[in-house]
Amino acid sequence: MSAADTVLLAIGTKKGLWLATSRxxxxxxxxxxxxxxxxxxxxxxxxxxxxxxxxxxxxxEHWGPTVAHSDDLGATWVEPDHxxxxxxxTDDAALERIWQLQPDSADRPxxxxxxxxxxxxxxxLDSGEHFELERALWDHPxxxxxxxxxxxxxxxxxxxxxxxxxxxxxxxxxxxxYRTTDGGRTWQPRNxxxxxxxxxxxxxxxxxxxxxxARDAVTENRLxxxxxxxxxxxDDNGDTWKSIADGLPSDFGFVMLTHPSxxxxxxxxxxxxxxxxxxxxxxxxxxxxxxAGNTWTRLDRGLPExxxxxxxxxxxxxxxxDPVGVYFGTRGGAxxxxxxxxxxFTEVVGHLPDVLCVRAxxxxxx
Amino acid sequence: MTGAVSVRVPxxxxxxxxxxxxxxxxxxxVATVAAVLDVLAERYPVLGRRIRDETGALRRYVNVYVNxxxxxxxxxxxxxxxxxxxxxxxxxxxxx
Numbered sequence: 219m220s221a222a223d224t225v226l227l228a229i230g231t232k233k234g235l236w237l238a239t240s241r242x243x244x245x246x247x248x249x250x251x252x253x254x255x256x257x258x259x260x261x262x263x264x265x266x267x268x269x270x271x272x273x274x275x276x277x278x279e280h281w282g283p284t285v286a287h288s289d290d291l292g293a294t295w296v297e298p299d300h301x302x303x304x305x306x307x308t309d310d311a312a313l314e315r316i317w318q319l320q321p322d323s324a325d326r327p328x329x330x331x332x333x334x335x336x337x338x339x340x341x342x343l344d345s346g347e348h349f350e351l352e353r354a355l356w357d358h359p360x361x362x363x364x365x366x367x368x369x370x371x372x373x374x375x376x377x378x379x380x381x382x383x384x385x386x387x388x389x390x391x392x393x394x395x396y397r398t399t400d401g402g403r404t405w406q407p408r409n410x411x412x413x414x415x416x417x418x419x420x421x422x423x424x425x426x427x428x429x430x431x432a433r434d435a436v437t438e439n440r441l442x443x444x445x446x447x448x449x450x451x452x453d454d455n456g457d458t459w460k461s462i463a464d465g466l467p468s469d470f471g472f473v474m475l476t477h478p479s480x481x482x483x484x485x486x487x488x489x490x491x492x493x494x495x496x497x498x499x500x501x502x503x504x505x506x507x508x509x510a511g512n513t514w515t516r517l518d519r520g521l522p523e524x525x526x527x528x529x530x531x532x533x534x535x536x537x538x539x540d541p542v543g544v545y546f547g548t549r550g551g552a553x554x555x556x557x558x559x560x561x562x563f564t565e566v567v568g569h570l571p572d573v574l575c576v577r578a579x580x581x582x583x584x
Numbered sequence: 585m586t587g588a589v590s591v592r593v594p595x596x597x598x599x600x601x602x603x604x605x606x607x608x609x610x611x612x613x614v615a616t617v618a619a620v621l622d623v624l625a626e627r628y629p630v631l632g633r634r635i636r637d638e639t640g641a642l643r644r645y646v647n648v649y650v651n652x653x654x655x656x657x658x659x660x661x662x663x664x665x666x667x668x669x670x671x672x673x674x675x676x677x678x679x680x
Contacts, residue, residue, distance in 0.1 A: 280645045280675040281597070281634035299629040305638040312637035 224583045225537050226291065227545060227566065228272060229553055230258025230575035235274055237292045238566065239584065243543055243557040246566055252292055260532065262319030263579040264345065266327040270581040273330065273346045275316025283313050285332070287346055291584050296347075303332055303340050303349045309356070311336055317374040318532070319346065326383060333373035337364055337390050341402070355388065355396065355405045360424055367391030367427055367446075374531060375431045380438055387431060387441060387456055394426035395443065397456050411459035413448050416492075430474040430531045434510070436481035442511065444474040444486055444531075451511050462511025467498040472531035473546065477559075478538045482510035485536075485544060485560060487529045496526045504544065506560050520563035521554060530574055537578040547573025587611060587667030589620055593631070594675055600631045611667045617648060618661035620671060635673060636661075645676045 227238040234251030235258045260275035277283040285302035305311045318333035330346040340349035379385035384401040394409040407424035414426045427446035434440035439455040450459040463469035468488040477483035502525035503518040527550030534546035547553040551570035554563040588608040625632025649672040655663040
């Protein structure tokens with residue numbers, strides 16, 4: 219990264235948001251907590267349109283969920299009066315939690331996606347100030363059969379296609395992967411090959427508990443999935459999936475990160491098992507593949523020798539610097555950063571509340 | 585019968601109403617708590633969203649009292665309130 223660049227690291231926790239900036243990804247300047255005592259399960263850093271907008275999903279146990287945004291790196295926050303995401307009078311539903319705030323591609327600089335609980339996907343055409351419900355997915359005939367994962371029934375991954383504005387992949391817990399190729403008019407389940415070992419039929423059309431999906435930066439029809447047991451890759455835009463779990467200590471986990479510009483490079487953070495939610499053997503490690511999941515490299519330099527807290531699905535991120543930075547936070551409130559694609563990590567901050575969401579991006583210097 | 589209902593808001597929400605702890609809602613006659621909250625929500629949309637969700641239901645950990653009585657033990661937001669009475673909004677004990 220050049221000397222003029224600043225990396226913004228946003229850390230959403232169970233009890234507030236912390237923001238950090240750094241010019242060298244070694245020394246960090248922190249602000250926070252913002253939204254003290256509010257849960258921050260989702261963050262989007264939108265560097266398109268010539269400014270840095272931080273979007274956050276905020277939730278109070280008392281006062282409910284809302285979306286706020288800041289265009290001055292957290293100095294001030296704006297919350298639309300009537301709520302950026304709001305079910306209509308006839309929907310008979312109330313927003314519970316915003317799980318995902320995902321800026322679309324550079325070609326569509328005003329479009330931002332949201333994935334929410336109850337399971338719903340929303341699209342904003344005004345940079346996240348107001349969202350419209352993706353009605354066809356909300357009205358999907360499968361809805362009554364979608365279940366709730368342990369964390370709630372939510373659309374937690376929204377993955378727009380970088381070039382094709384009509385194609386979007388969504389993953390939900392539980393329901394699995396759904397895809398539209400007609401701009402949201404219709405949605406089809408795309409789970410062939412993904413296992414659902416917790417169901418009587420382990421290979422259903424839908425109902426899988428996919429924990430996170432991500433798209434390859436270069437091969438655009440290639441996606442990766444971290445499942446509730448199972449790590450998968452699809453080379454055909456989600457039509458079929460095959461296991462890439464060989465070489466990992468466990469096929470359970472929540473995180474799936476892809477490199478922002480290099481083909482075939484992904485990171486996961488394995489967890490022992492569904493019933494044993496700790497890092498395998500209590501030894502926290504990131505695993506990186508540089509060949510689309512065919513082989514994996516264990517990365518643990520700089521990480522603690524013993525760690526029994528896990529990394530949640532959105533508590534990990536990459537930045538867009540060169541080399542790429544990798545960041546993640548644990549439920550124990552530690553946040554680790556690597557400025558060399560995961561080869562070495564340092565603890566950026568510790569003893570925060572449970573880390574729910576981490577996002578990082580190169581931004582214009584403040 | 586004309587007058588106002590006095591609505592006490594919790595400290596955590598006072599900034600939404602300009603730092604005040606009490607907001608008066610004019611009332612010509614007996615009305616429901618929901619109707620009073622509708623007026624408040626019209627005036628302070630963010631306050632409205634903090635108290636009730638999109639379905640009109642009180643949020644789970646928000647308690648509303650009319651003259652000291654929990655409306656959940658009365659008729660919910662359909663509980664009637666008369667001019668001169670007080671509505672108090674309190675957050676319940678929740679969280680960790």
